[in-house]
């Protein structure tokens with residue numbers, strides 16, 4: 346038996362399900378989750394010393410690869426001056442200035458400690474700003490696990506079959522209107538009926554929590570238009586795709602400007618960070634400038650700011666996103682070829698450094714229903730085959746994959762070669 350097996354048994358004694366976040370438990374693929382002891386560049390090393398090429402990247406933050414030496418150095422240098430102050434520090438202003446310089450839609454930004462906090466507060470802010478309660482989200486999009494947003498949610502909630510979790514008060518769930526993702530007509534219809542009651546739309550502009558689903562042509566533009574017509578706030582949840590698909594995230598990639606944006610993952614460079622920001626007119630409603638309350642002991646933590654700042658600096662290098670995108674495209678093309686050669690119905694999606702793959706007869710996957718109809722048994726077999734080959738992919742068909750600066754051409758080719766072997770066994 347592997348050390349991971351023993352560790353998983355030990356973990357279950359005092360940790361619910363043996364994990365500190367449900368999707369880690371391998372429930373949808375079966376078997377024991379792998380316990381890792383080290384991560385460096387494109388590789389993870391498990392407790393049995395087996396090495397894996399990693400395409401999870403800690404669910405997105407590791408865009409430079411794991412333990413990038415300059416990020417580690419920045420954190421080490423900050424650490425000797427104190428871990429947390431609970432008081433203002435200069436590095437928080439440096440971070441805010443940089444985010445506002447990089448993202449034209451953001452005049453002001455507040456740092457928090459997770460993507461969940463960022464989206465939860467952005468919703469509260471939109472409600473406080475508009476004086477309205479109803480919010481619109483889309484089935485399969487995941488915006489963290491705050492109550493209003495855990496309705497027909499994606500990611501681990503969907504993977505475990507609890508997209509609308511028990512424990513969410515009925516009244517709160519009723520204020521959340523869940524529409525079909527990528528269905529612009531449905532959005533227009535709902536806004537024509539009750540648009541003046543809707544505080545905001547929140548959307549993952551590139552959905553990464555129901556696999557990797559780009560917006561259909563015109564969808565984001567429709568969201569922008571209905572929000573403008575009805576005085577609602579448009580929130581882009583860029584926790585996953587921000588600083589990942591483009592330096593300006595999905596809003597830069599697609600050229601659509603939201604009112605508020607939420608961040609997490611890359612902006613923290615591997616440390617626990619989230620952020621929300623946007624127009625000054627809306628952001629000035631946040632306490633202490635305005636009445637909408639939000640707070641956090643560790644918000645703007647100096648170590649997290651140091652890791653995030655160094656990461657943003659390095660991904661701002663000229664050509665960074667072109668290279669990342671080209672590498673990801675090569676991976677997707679190679680996986681497709683491997684499937685075609687083995688006669689397996691398969692397709693991929695890719696936006697910048699994010700990708701998804703589907704065991705499906707359909708070629709253009711842009712709707713949640715298409716993802717849900719994929720061949721999950723084949724996904725499981727492929728997953729374990731790749732794991733055996735030393736390739737670590739997301740252990741759920743409802744999660745995106747991530748490529749990093751650290752993945753070499755050889756890593757990508759080795760992954761494609763492994764996929765070719767595994768596809769033949771399916």
Ligand SMILES: N[C@H](C=O)CCC(=O)O
Nearest residue numbers: 366368404500501554744
């Ligand atoms: N999709 C999630 C993050 O964005 C997966 C991470 C988790 O739930 O632990």
